Amino acid sequence: MKKILFLIVPNGFRDEEYDIPKRVFEKNNIEVVTCSDKPGPLTGKLGKVTANVDILLKDxxxxxxxxxxxxxxxxxxxxxxxxxxxxxxxxxxxxxxxAICISGCIPAQADIMKGRKCTVFETPASVEEIKKHGAIYTGEQCTVDGNVVTAEGPTAAKNFAEEIVKQLS
Known part of the structure; x- marks a missing residue:
C-alpha cells in the first residue's frame, strides 16, 4: 500500500483541503499519515473537520x-x-x-520550482513569493509540472487529490 504524508497547520487548516483529498486517497487505497508540528486533534478553520495527528513533523x-x-x-x-x-x-x-492554496508557495521556497509551472491561492504576496523563487505562475485551478501538483484552493481539492493519485499509480 502506498503511503502519503499529509501536512496540516495546527491552527486554521482549510477543512476541504484536508478532508476531500484524504477521502480520495483512502478510496484509492493510499494510507494517509496526518502530520503537524503540534499534537492533535486539530480542528479546521471552518470547524467542520477534526484531524488526528499521526506523527509530529520533528519525527x-x-x-x-x-x-x-x-x-x-x-x-x-x-x-x-x-x-x-x-x-x-x-x-x-x-x-x-x-501543495494546495497558500501552501503552493512552499515547493518554490524549497527551490525545486525554478522554471516549472505552479499555481497558488492568489494574493500579491503569494504570487510574488513563487516568482521570486523562479517558478512560473499559471493562475490555473490545478497545475501539474512533473512530480509536483499545486492547486489554488478548496474548490480544487478533489482535482488536486486525483492528480496525486495518478502520480502514485
Missing amino acids: VKIEDYDAIAIAGGQDYFWNNPKILEMLKTMDQAKKPIG
Whole structure:
C-alpha cells in the first residue's frame, strides 16, 4: 500500500483541503499519515473537520513515504527548514509532491520550482513569493509540472487529490 504524508497547520487548516483529498486517497487505497508540528486533534478553520495527528513533523523520516501533500493554512509553514528539506528529498527521488492554496508557495521556497509551472491561492504576496523563487505562475485551478501538483484552493481539492493519485499509480 502506498503511503502519503499529509501536512496540516495546527491552527486554521482549510477543512476541504484536508478532508476531500484524504477521502480520495483512502478510496484509492493510499494510507494517509496526518502530520503537524503540534499534537492533535486539530480542528479546521471552518470547524467542520477534526484531524488526528499521526506523527509530529520533528519525527518524520521522509524516506518512509511515497508522496507528500500540504494543505492550505496561512503562511504558517513558509520557509520551514524541515519541510523545505523534505520537499527537496522527495523531488530528487521524483516522488509526488502536492501543495494546495497558500501552501503552493512552499515547493518554490524549497527551490525545486525554478522554471516549472505552479499555481497558488492568489494574493500579491503569494504570487510574488513563487516568482521570486523562479517558478512560473499559471493562475490555473490545478497545475501539474512533473512530480509536483499545486492547486489554488478548496474548490480544487478533489482535482488536486486525483492528480496525486495518478502520480502514485
